[in-house]
Amino acid sequence: MTDPLTTTGDGSAITTKEEAAVTAYDVLDDAGCDSVVTSMPQRTRSTWIVPATSAESTWRVHIDPRTGQTRIVETPE
Numbered sequence: 001m002t003d004p005l006t007t008t009g010d011g012s013a014i015t016t017k018e019e020a021a022v023t024a025y026d027v028l029d030d031a032g033c034d035s036v037v038t039s040m041p042q043r044t045r046s047t048w049i050v051p052a053t054s055a056e057s058t059w060r061v062h063i064d065p066r067t068g069q070t071r072i073v074e075t076p077e
Contacts, residue, residue, distance in 0.1 A: 012068045014048055017041045024050035024061035029071045033059075051075075 014020050020041035028036045033054035038061075041050040048063040062071045 014063050014065045014068050018061055019045075019052050023048075023063055023070065024052055025071060027061055028052055028054060028059060031072060033057075036070075056073040056075065 014023055020043075021038045024038050024041070025036050033056055036054040037053050039051040039053075041048050043049075043065070046064070048061075048065055050061040050063065052059045052061060058075045060073045060075055061073065062073065063069070
């Protein structure tokens with residue numbers, strides 16, 4: 001069974017905070033989340049971490065900066 005909240009990237013590098021925020025918004029929107037609001041992305045050595053909220057929950061979107069691959073993690077409120 002595939003995890004609907006994990007997607008594969010399209011091979012596009014994510015190099016700026018703006019690109020990371022837009023990618024996180026798009027991934028959550030595609031996953032069916034409503035009223036998505038992203039917060040300031042943080043860059044670690046191997047990933048972008050983008051905090052986000054939606055009408056349903058609070059999330060962290062992890063993005064591989066080289067490939068654009070994403071992973072969504074629901075966080076407790």
